[in-house]
Amino acid sequence: xxxxxxxxxxxxxxxxxxxxxxxxxxxxxxxxxxxxxxxxxxxxxxxxxxxxxxxxxxxxxxxxxxxxxxxxxxxxxxxxxxxxxxxxxxxxxxxxxxxxxxxxxxxxxxxxxxxxxxxxxxxxxxxxxxxxxxx
Amino acid sequence: xxxxxxxxxxxxxxxxxxxxxxxxxxxxxxxxxxxxxxxxxxxxxxxxxxxxxxxxxxxxxxxxxxxxxxxxxxxxxxxxxxxxxxxxxxxxxxxxxxxxxxxxxxxxxxxxxxxxxxxxxxxxxxxxxxxxxxxxxxxxxxxxxxxxxxxxxxxxxxxxxxxxxxxxxxxxxxxxxxxxxxxxxxxxxxxxxxxxxxxxxxxxxxxxxxxxxxxxxxxxxxxxxxxxxxxxxxxxxxxxxxxxxxxxxxxxxxxxxxxxxxxxxxxxxxxxxxxxxxxxxxxxxxxxxxxxxxxxxxxxxxxxxxxxxxxxxxxxxxxxxxxxxxxxxxxxxxxxxxxxxxxxxxxxxxxxxxxxxxxxxxxxxxxxxxxxxxxxxxxxxxxxxxxxxxxxxxxxxxxxxxxxxxxxxxxxxxxxxxxxxxxxxxxxxxxxxxxxxxxxxxxxxxxxxxxxxxxxxxxxxxxxxxxxxxxxxxxxxxxxxxxxxxxxxxxxxxxxxxxxxxxxxxxxxxxxxxxxxxxxx
Numbered sequence: 264x265x266x267x268x269x270x271x272x273x274x275x276x277x278x279x280x281x282x283x284x285x286x287x288x289x290x291x292x293x294x295x296x297x298x299x300x301x302x303x304x305x306x307x308x309x310x311x312x313x314x315x316x317x318x319x320x321x322x323x324x325x326x327x328x329x330x331x332x333x334x335x336x337x338x339x340x341x342x343x344x345x346x347x348x349x350x351x352x353x354x355x356x357x358x359x360x361x362x363x364x365x366x367x368x369x370x371x372x373x374x375x376x377x378x379x380x381x382x383x384x385x386x387x388x389x390x391x392x393x394x395x396x397x398x
Numbered sequence: 399x400x401x402x403x404x405x406x407x408x409x410x411x412x413x414x415x416x417x418x419x420x421x422x423x424x425x426x427x428x429x430x431x432x433x434x435x436x437x438x439x440x441x442x443x444x445x446x447x448x449x450x451x452x453x454x455x456x457x458x459x460x461x462x463x464x465x466x467x468x469x470x471x472x473x474x475x476x477x478x479x480x481x482x483x484x485x486x487x488x489x490x491x492x493x494x495x496x497x498x499x500x501x502x503x504x505x506x507x508x509x510x511x512x513x514x515x516x517x518x519x520x521x522x523x524x525x526x527x528x529x530x531x532x533x534x535x536x537x538x539x540x541x542x543x544x545x546x547x548x549x550x551x552x553x554x555x556x557x558x559x560x561x562x563x564x565x566x567x568x569x570x571x572x573x574x575x576x577x578x579x580x581x582x583x584x585x586x587x588x589x590x591x592x593x594x595x596x597x598x599x600x601x602x603x604x605x606x607x608x609x610x611x612x613x614x615x616x617x618x619x620x621x622x623x624x625x626x627x628x629x630x631x632x633x634x635x636x637x638x639x640x641x642x643x644x645x646x647x648x649x650x651x652x653x654x655x656x657x658x659x660x661x662x663x664x665x666x667x668x669x670x671x672x673x674x675x676x677x678x679x680x681x682x683x684x685x686x687x688x689x690x691x692x693x694x695x696x697x698x699x700x701x702x703x704x705x706x707x708x709x710x711x712x713x714x715x716x717x718x719x720x721x722x723x724x725x726x727x728x729x730x731x732x733x734x735x736x737x738x739x740x741x742x743x744x745x746x747x748x749x750x751x752x753x754x755x756x757x758x759x760x761x762x763x764x765x766x767x768x769x770x771x772x773x774x775x776x777x778x779x780x781x782x783x784x785x786x787x788x789x790x791x792x793x794x795x796x797x798x799x800x801x802x803x804x805x806x807x808x809x810x811x812x813x814x815x816x817x818x819x820x821x822x823x824x825x826x827x828x829x830x831x832x833x834x835x836x837x838x839x840x841x842x843x844x845x846x847x848x849x850x851x852x853x854x855x856x857x858x859x860x861x862x863x864x865x866x867x868x869x870x871x872x873x874x875x876x877x878x879x880x881x882x883x884x885x886x887x888x889x890x891x892x893x894x895x896x897x898x899x900x901x902x903x904x905x906x907x908x909x910x911x912x913x914x915x916x917x918x919x
Contacts, residue, residue, distance in 0.1 A: 287691035291698070299703050330683060359686035378686040379726050382694030383701055 276393040278303045280322035282313040282339065283357065284331045291382055292326065300386035310334025314342045317349040324393060325349075327372070329358035340370055353396045355389070437512075437533035439470065440519075445486065445529070454533065459505025475501035475509050486516070489529070493518055499536065511540035563661035567596045569654050571609055583642070583663045585635035601633045629664070640665040678736050685729055693722045723766075731863040735846060738870040745788040745874055749898065752783035752792075752824050756817055759796035763804070770804045771812045783817060783824045784898040791871045792895075795879075798864035799828040799891045806832035806889070820894060823877070827892035835883035843881060844869040868893065 279302050281292045289306045297304040305320040307313035310333060317325070325343070329336035336356055343349035354371070359378035374392045376385075437454035441447050447470045455462055458473040465473075474482055478500035485496045495517035501509035516531035557564045563580035567573050573596055576588040584591070584599055591598070597605040632642045643662045648655055696719040698704060707715060737743045760772050785792075796815075803813040807830045814829045835843065846866040865879075872879045872893045883889035 285687055285691070288687065288694075291691055291694040294703070295694070295698060299698070359683040378683075379690040379693055379729065381697065382690075383697045 274323075276302065276323050276390060278305070278320065278322045278324075279389065280305045280307060280313065280316055280320055280325045282307045282310070282325060282331075282336075283328040284308055285328070288328070292385065295382050295385050296389070302386070310336075310339035310342065313339050314346060314349070317343050317346055317352065321348055322352060324389065325352055325354045326376075326389070327354050327356055329356050337370060340372065344371075353393070355392055436535075439465075439531050439533070441529045441531075443490065443518075443527040443529070445483075448528070457504055457510075457533075457535070458502060473503045475503065477501075486529070489516065489518055493520060499540075502533065510535055510537040512536060560660075563663075564658065565591075565596070565599075565661065566656055566658045568656055571596050574656065580661065583634075583661060584632065590635075599632055601631055601639050604631065632661070632663075641668050675736075675740070678732070682729065682733055682736075689722070689726055689729065693719075693726055696722055731867060734867050735863050735870075738867060738874075743874075745791060747786050747788055747875075749784055750787050750789050750792075752785050752787075752817060752826065752895065755787070755789060755792050756796060756815060756826060759793045759800060760815060762793065763797055763800040767801070767804050770807075771810065772800065772804075773812050773814050775814050775816045776818070783819075785824055785875075785895040786898060787875055787895060788871075792875070795868040795871050795893060796826060796828070798868045799826075799893070802864055802891065803828045803830035803832075803889075806830050808832060819897070822897050823894035824897050825892050825894045827890050829888060829890040831888040834885045834887050835881065835889050837885060840883070844879065865891075 279296055281289055281296070281304055283289050283292070283306075286308070289308065293304045293306060296302045305316050305322065307316045310331060313325070313327070316322070327336045327339060331339070334342070336358070340354055343352070343354070353373045356370075356372045356375045357378060357380070358375060373396050376388060380388075437457055438449070438451040439447060439454055440449040446468060447466050450460075450462055450465045450470065455465065458465070458470075460469060460473055471479070482498060482500055485498050489496045495515065497513065497515045499511060499513045502512045503509050512533045513536045514531050514533045516529050519528050519530055557575075557577045560577060560579055563583045564575070564577045565573060565580050566575045573591050573594055576586070576591045578588075580591075581587055586599075595609075597608055600608060628644050628646075629641055630644055631639050633639050641664050643664050645660045646657055648657050650656070696715065699707065699715055700719050734743070756774065760774055763770065764772060800813065800815070807813055811831045816825075816827045816829070818825050818827070844865050846863060869879045872895070875895050877893055877895040879891075879893040881889055881891040
């Protein structure tokens with residue numbers, strides 16, 4: 264496999280999947296990550312859609328809202344992990360709830376971004392998490 | 399002359415000593431009559447008084463001449479006469495003595511409690527029979543008993559009407575008292591519980607544990623409060639369980655231990671707490687999500703990512719952005735407080751130089767409060783001020799103190815920041831030259847949602863959470879926080895963190911030691 268010969272830090276972050284039921288958050292996230300930071304962004308508005316997009320879009324990283332109607336962030340993450348494409352993709356939770364943020368410990372998410380977050384800082388935050396990720 | 403009385407005395411002393419070495423009757427008479435500390439009287443068998451001693455006349459104020467015959471009866475309390483005479487006639491019938499407590503009028507007209515021991519004097523001739531009695535003043539004892547009864551009934555009344563349940567148990571765990579509130583809380587009446595093991599008031603699962611606890615505690619020597627504000631689970635008569643708060647104290651009664659428990663049913667409070675937590679969590683989520691979008695959009699527009707705006711639009715945008723940032727900070731404060739109080743905040747402690755944190759907090763404050771004047775008075779001291787701290791949180795504390803000081807400063811007045819050493823502590827203090835802390839505000843300064851009103855125009859903003867958050871964070875660091883203020887002469891708010899190393903002697907292995915190693919490399 265090619266990836267084993269390439270040092271982790273040299274793998275560039277280019278494709279991000281944003282999963283959030285809030286359309287405005289999705290729009291802004293795409294705006295800041297794609298139009299401003301130059302990343303390739305796909306949007307999923309439900310957990311089910313997220314699982315599909317993981318397979319079709321093959322993201323390098325997933326921004327996952329925790330509180331969503333239907334499949335919440337935790338079950339979405341579990342479903343993603345069951346796919347071949349999503350088995351090891353780094354996931355960052357986005358949540359407004361500190362209680363849910365605590366539950367991150369039980370999952371393999373690499374970080375939590377608390378709402379409300381500073382949109383302008385989002386690209387840098389993601390890049391930092393990307394650099395520190397453990398696969 | 400109490401002839402028979404002396405005869406009785408002589409007879410008894412004669413029977414004890416056959417030496418014939420008898421006490422002369424005059425001496426005895428003097429002793430009994432004049433110096434005895436108790437009243438002595440003698441009557442014939444019909445109850446006519448034939449002798450009273452000096453003590454008796456002194457006490458009652460009735461001269462002997464009037465006491466003799468039926469005169470002495472006037473000294474008896476009217477309410478006690480009936481019982482006195484019925485005991486008297488019973489004694490006459492059975493020939494046994496009697497002892498009675500009753501009230502006797504003193505010379506000053508007030509009644510005192512006395513005890514009389516009366517014995518019939520038996521004589522061969524019916525005419526010579528009669529009674530001899532001694533009277534002891536027991537009013538002190540009676541008063542003490544009454545005081546004890548009063549205080550006991552007062553205490554009982556207080557306990558009975560107490561809002562909280564009060565239960566006492568003995569050292570084997572058997573309930574000895576159960577007040578009205580306990581009945582209300584548990585649904586059992588006092589009759590059903592007193593005499594039963596306390597464990598009947600707890601769920602099955604806790605019973606064994608409790609019993610062994612009682613037995614262990616009983617072995618300890620000193621009375622003490624075993625716990626205040628402990629939260630445990632109780633069980634009502636109908637089998638339902640509920641959370642309760644209990645304070646238990648232990649005290650000695652006679653040769654054994656007793657325990658008193660004060661109990662408060664806190665199910666309602668718990669429910670309200672849960673509702674509040676849910677409310678805060680829902681509200682915060684509902685507010686945070688749209689706020690993220692609003693602030694995100696504004697920030698991006700402000701950053702020029704959506705192209706140039708006309709000057710007027712840009713100005714309006716800036717107002718929106720500034721207030722949005724403010725709103726977000728407020729919301730974060732509420733969530734901070736909720737999380738700190740619920741113990742959900744996690745701290746990541748590391749070795750840091752407090753000078754850096756002061757500097758960074760000041761820089762951050764200067765950025766948002768562009769017209770504020772902040773002077774770092776001596777935080778650029780030559781020696782590092784190492785503490786073990788969560789950097790972000792301590793910067794937040796300093797920032798809160800700075801924001802407060804700026805809020806309460808008159809325009810163009812400086813705010814001073816100091817970093818000083820106070821024995822084993824590093825102290826960061828922030829001083830303003832505003833109006834000072836009003837006296838009535840002082841005890842509440844670090845509580846949540848506390849406002850000081852009418853200081854400056856700027857002071858009106860804010861929810862009064864900054865200091866409460868600061869105190870909670872400092873407490874998590876094992877430090878303390880406080881303020882010094884004289885009304886109208888400004889205020890100095892400070893906090894202290896434990897010093898890691900002596901100022902001039904960095905210890906090896908710590909961050910100061912690290913520096914030395916690094917320098918050697």
